[in-house]
Amino acid sequence: MSSFPMLTLLTFLPIIGMVIVMMLPKEKRSLIKITTLVATGLQVVLAGFMWAGFNYSQAGINNPATFQFVERIPWITFDSGSWLGMIKIDYFLGVDGLSAPMVLLTALISFIAAISSWNIERSVKGYFALFLLLDTGMMGTFLALDFFLFYVFWEIMLLPMYFLIGIWGGPRKEYAAIKFFIYTLFGSVFILLVMIGLYLSVNEVTGEGATFHTFNILSMMNPSNYTQDGILSPFNPDNLRFIAFIGLFVGFAIKIPMFPFHTWLPDAHVEAPTPISVILAGVLLKLGAYGIIRFNYSIFPEITRELVWWIALFGMINIIYGAFCAMAQKDFKKLIAYSSVSHMGYVLLGMASLNEVGLGGAVLQMFNHGTITAMLFLLVGVVYDRTHTRGLNDFGGLANNLPVYTGFAIVAFFAAIGLPGLSGFISESFVFLGAFKVESIRLLTIISAAGIVLGAGYMLWTMQRVYLGKLNEKWTDLKDLDFREYTMLVPLAVIVFLLGIFPSIMLDLMNTSINELVNQVTKTDFHSIMSGMK
């Protein structure tokens, strides 16, 4: 492994940007914006380098040796004596085929959100400082391989998001911000508890032969590392692994957001400024699904296997229920928010399949939903900037005087509907193919497939209300896209096409890891160890 601290740079580059922003006088608005743009831009470049240097044949998942760009430095070490023994928290970063697509997505979406933030006028300095902090939090969460470190990044993300919605948001921003904050924090409590439980139940042995508890996620995935009597140890006949799984799952499910924990999302989206909505839908929601795959699936495989039907059920509810709720909306942004609920349901459904095709589809869907929904929110932002309304019935006929804008809208809408040739189709199909293969969730899969009809229904209806028909006279002098708007929409549209036609670009990156993940979750035998005890 090279000694170049690639992942640290990826993670903390925005912090460097933040420090520069903080040092700039607050009148230097453009300089602040340019600093942010450069920081996120460099992050994209770095992510590109990471991709270029990524070895497709190394799986990662549960094996520290096959993670890439690993950086591991002891961070906090102290001997608590006889009470807990050695406490050891590592600064442990690494990337595999599961996190690599998310890293690329985070870098890309942050960069595009930075462009989209260009017309932020109020407290520019504070906004961009928080924005960059948020970026670091997201990137770190995807890269951390130490649970404690993960948790730190996870919480770091919360704070800037709270202020970004609460200060720069719409009319009900305080309500939305607090709801978002408390809800996520509520979930974090479970994550924290499970983290401590796992810590107390898992041992790691140093080179010198000393045993100590560890926050190392990868160690938690191997049954042989567990203590005899740890509260979450499979060797302990009275273990609480099932409850821990549920707690952790709920903690992450809130972020996805999974029914019935989703109601913070529409409020947060409606109130958040456009770039923050883009980040929220583009990256933050993926953290929930990523957490479940990285933690629940790999650390609690035996419980995962028992609960797939329930995961599929909630996936189906998200798809169908989200679609129906979307159909009832009169606010453009709220509609897209509910469509996110529906589309994240596909991720859950694919995850429930526990096979390569379904899980591959789920992770690809995470990436694709990130790009497609980011595009949709940007498109809403474009008209909102011009008209200061988002009411679906306030528009009509925009195709007449905004043909280019409408062109992009057609791409994004049809990608969301799952039109072949665009990226959404590939991931949705793989989710269906993978899930349908599993007998126990076959019926749920078929019901979920009705989502393709409902999706077409509400998307085309929206399309018609906003873009088709006679031009609403109020909007006769609207201008089509400007250069800045092109720079945010074109890259996303290109990716949507590219991954629709050559999905292998992304699939090859993940395949080895997904394969190993399937092994880990379907084969790792926590149960037999337990029954061996009895």
Add this chain to the structure above:
Amino acid sequence: MNSEFLSTIAIIALFAPLAGFVSTLLLKKWTKNAHYAEMFFIGVNVVAAGTLLVMTAGDLHTLHIISSFNWIQFPGITFELGFQFDSLSIILLFGVALISFLVHTFSLQYMHGDKRYSRYFAYLGIFTFSMNGIVITNNLLMMYIFWELVGLSSYLLIGFWFEKTSASDAAKKAFIANRFGDFGMLAGILLVFVTFGTFSFDGIKEGLLSGILPFNSGFWLSVMGVLLFCGAIGKSAQFPLHVWLPDAMEGPTPVSALIHAATMVAAGVYMVIKIYFLLSADALLVIAIIGALSALIPATIAFTQYDIKKVLAYSTLSQLGLMVMAIGLGAFGNAFFHLMTHAFFKAGLFLAAGSVIYGMHHEQDIRHMGGLKKYMPKTFLAFAIYTLAISGVPLTSGFMSKDAILNATMIYGSLTGNWIFAVVGFGVTFLTAFYMFRLLFRVFIKGNITGVEHHISHGHKVHESPNVMVVPLLVLAALSLFPFFSFNPLSGENGWLMKGMNFASSAVPDGLRYTFMALAGTSVTGYTESYFEASHHYHYIAMALSLLCALGGFGLAYTVYFKEKVNTETYKAKFRPVYTFLYNKWYFDELYEVIIVKFTLLTSRVLFWFDATVVDGLVNLTAFLTRKVSDLGGLFDKYVVDGFVNFTAMFTGLIGLFMRKLQTGKIQTYVAFIVVSIVLLFFFYARQ
């Protein structure tokens, strides 16, 4: 045959219109003539498809070449894209290219002056590309991909004049109705993949022949077939999803000709023909019933309509129904034959209607037309030939193909004892001749002649269309005559198309398929001997009956609309309820409006109410309760916890108050305390 060479040409044919689409869209910013890029590429498409046909013409009946490549790789699973060259794909590829080219040419004039002129041609390009993909593919996954793309192009073209609410409504309706069908098709494809582990037609066939059945059950094989057929119900506008097609007439008329008459709607029929080897007898029966209903219902609607395009739309529905019914009766080849002949004369009918609409300055109501023969003789000539063809009059292509289907219904009847499909077939033939000649007479010969003259006297010119429009009409009229399909005008079966057809046979196990169908590998023809015996036996009977029905339809139309011996109004009044029912298209739209649209919207509102009130309400309630509990906590803190603290302080103070009394400051008192204490201590210790 060199498969690499074939593939290269196929790739050119497939992608040429896409290149046209992209280049036209890119160029239209700089030049008004961007559409010539599309014209060029559609030309390339025709030439390439023609080359394929010529190269393979010699051995069409045995041709079966696959050329595929890996698209997506998962560990253990590979998804392929590929071509399948056989008689069906090569013939239809050329047919689509040719009709598309003619429609392009026609549109040059028809669409002239439209503000989105080049965009229109670009859309035609992406449609043709999508259609080519469906035709040439070797597997269901790729077919589904292009299937959806066809849906998109149809959406764009129906809604081309999107300023009109009716047009954008129709576009949306078409796409969503198709999605219903696709839902079933997707389920079918999933079932195929789970069962056979492949999407390719050959792979599925191999699996079936080796004894694999979905869930090891013949029932599920039938379900699989019907689910896949659902896709065709959507795309080929079969009952009960037929409602989108008449509305699709909101699109420009040449689009109706290309997409909603000749090609896209044929895709469903084509798909079912492609997968016929996996269709069990039960599945085929379902298909036959759906086909029969789809043939009959629209035929009863067609003669009550006044919009020239609507009449043609219902006739398209009816003809597609006939094709589907023929498939259901096991007559795949005949269905394909009718698909090809119908594509030409129906495209022609729509273009001719377009020519009339153009000549009448965007008038579509036949009540305002009459005697147009005088003003538009060439259009009339073409229209008349098409009418003869669709009505099944000898010497036309339609006569041969329709006769083949009717013959199949009789064979089926004689072999199974079920004659209902034959009755439907002949009934539809009668109705078709009636409503088509009604149209011909009302528009071109009799009809509202005075109205048209009045119109002209007011300075509105009614004129024949320019050559760029008329030539495609005449080409299509020529292609509606028998020599292009068979040199024997009485027998399509001996023509090159039917002879060249690759009759591969059913792969459905014994007992699950029709008894008269042969298992693959046991017969070159795909049928048992009994089928051919019946075929010979009924050939001329079917022909005679079909002629009789066509003649009957013609005669009725002649009496009513040419001789005008019958006052239609009195009959309308007499059968008012029936007429109203038919005129309103059996109230399907109204029914769907209630059970689908209203129901869905209601569900969505109820669920959203639930979401906002119950789900979110619980969240807010939790927050509220937490705050109340914290208020209580605050009170507890203030009065109990803090009270205890204060109490302790007060108590300490009180003790201090008492204790300080002891602090006298006098040495004598302290000595006295000490002495007393020591005495007491001694006392306690002594007791122990």
